[in-house]
Amino acid sequence: xxxxxxxxxxxxxxxxxxxxxxxxxxxxxxxxxxxxxxxxxxxxxxxxxxxxxxxxxxxxxxxxxxxxxxxxxxxxxxxxxxxxxxxxxxxxxxxxxxxxxxxxxxxxxxxxxxxxxxxxxxxxxxxxxxxxxxxxxxxxxxxxxxxxxxxxxxxxxxxxxxxxxxxxxxxxxxxxxxxxxxxxxxxxxxxxxxxxxxxx
Amino acid sequence: xxxxxxxxxxxxxxxxxxxxxxxxxxxxxxxxxxxxxxxxxxxxxxxxxxxxxxxxxxxxxxxxxxxxxxxxxxxxxxxxxxxxxxxxxxxxxxxxxxxxxxxxxxxxxxxxxxxxxxxxxxxxxxxxxxxxxxxxxxxxxxxxxxxxxxxxxxxxxxxxxxxxxxxxxxxxxxxxxxxxxxxxxxxxxxxxxxxxxxxx
Numbered sequence: 001x002x003x004x005x006x007x008x009x010x011x012x013x014x015x016x017x018x019x020x021x022x023x024x025x026x027x028x029x030x031x032x033x034x035x036x037x038x039x040x041x042x043x044x045x046x047x048x049x050x051x052x053x054x055x056x057x058x059x060x061x062x063x064x065x066x067x068x069x070x071x072x073x074x075x076x077x078x079x080x081x082x083x084x085x086x087x088x089x090x091x092x093x094x095x096x097x098x099x100x101x102x103x104x105x106x107x108x109x110x111x112x113x114x115x116x117x118x119x120x121x122x123x124x125x126x127x128x129x130x131x132x133x134x135x136x137x138x139x140x141x142x143x144x145x146x147x148x149x150x151x152x153x154x155x156x157x158x159x160x161x162x163x164x165x166x167x168x169x170x171x172x173x174x175x176x177x178x179x180x181x182x183x184x185x186x187x188x189x190x191x192x193x194x195x196x197x198x199x200x
Numbered sequence: 201x202x203x204x205x206x207x208x209x210x211x212x213x214x215x216x217x218x219x220x221x222x223x224x225x226x227x228x229x230x231x232x233x234x235x236x237x238x239x240x241x242x243x244x245x246x247x248x249x250x251x252x253x254x255x256x257x258x259x260x261x262x263x264x265x266x267x268x269x270x271x272x273x274x275x276x277x278x279x280x281x282x283x284x285x286x287x288x289x290x291x292x293x294x295x296x297x298x299x300x301x302x303x304x305x306x307x308x309x310x311x312x313x314x315x316x317x318x319x320x321x322x323x324x325x326x327x328x329x330x331x332x333x334x335x336x337x338x339x340x341x342x343x344x345x346x347x348x349x350x351x352x353x354x355x356x357x358x359x360x361x362x363x364x365x366x367x368x369x370x371x372x373x374x375x376x377x378x379x380x381x382x383x384x385x386x387x388x389x390x391x392x393x394x395x396x397x398x399x400x
Binding site for chain 1: 244247248249250251256257258259261262265266269272273365368369370371381383384386387389390393400
């Protein structure tokens, strides 16, 4: 079996959302599993000195236009969340808590959280917002509530972010195919070429 | 006649170089002229707070890998210039000086400067470096030497940059098609789709 594709993303990243709606089909087409790895760009920005795209003068206005235009091109529903950016901490902890017992449902939760935030402008930046989405997938509210408070889950979430940084991840989305990193939802065409050719 | 495509680029931009080797063919294919507009990202970064890609921790290493990989994908010769980044001031002034009398030759000069810098690691950051390339195209060394010192040419170069900023340009390359901006050499596929469809 070929190596899975690593898919790193931040829940507050519009391009991460766009990629999330496309990556599973890419994996299925090329016989690769996708390992979803939520990251926290806020923590990574402290290392790189980068800042949220929409807060950069001039560039910010362009990016908002490009988010919507890129989503339209792929036929993906998109609304700019308000407020934006929002914290992905609760969403990341929920993912890593659930993944330990049920990786498939953790993937479904990530998908549901992204769609809630970027297709319906539903709030996923808080613990309550995340629990609401999770319970709609049949996750027990008390269990996830306890999970989100667990020191072990907090440590696991932090460790996942540290591992991403150690792997050279600085932005969302990033795909790693057989050790080769590709940054940006607009690199999926190159990801597919790499999957077919093994490189160039 | 359809509107020309505006092509904004910084001479020290690797993706600007890659785009420069592709954009004329895109214009020819779709019956559009290309208006080449050198900009100075250093001045624009003072407004946006951005910094050269290669100087950003973690991201910088990825970008160097992506420059070379993107060039290989398109079959474009590429060597990382050393030193990098370098000043595009002399190159911009040479372009705007020459464009006033001979726009076609100014385009050829821009192409020659880019290839010197990114295919042959030839120094184009200085007045002498730029004059050397220009004279190979038959430009008179004394004339361009005087042009590069001219207050009028300096003003024209600055005005071109101010006009780019006023048009919302923050990065290199940026293409503007019928008023629609596309940032990044990797947006040329969308530029082509836009040219065919008129938008989506």
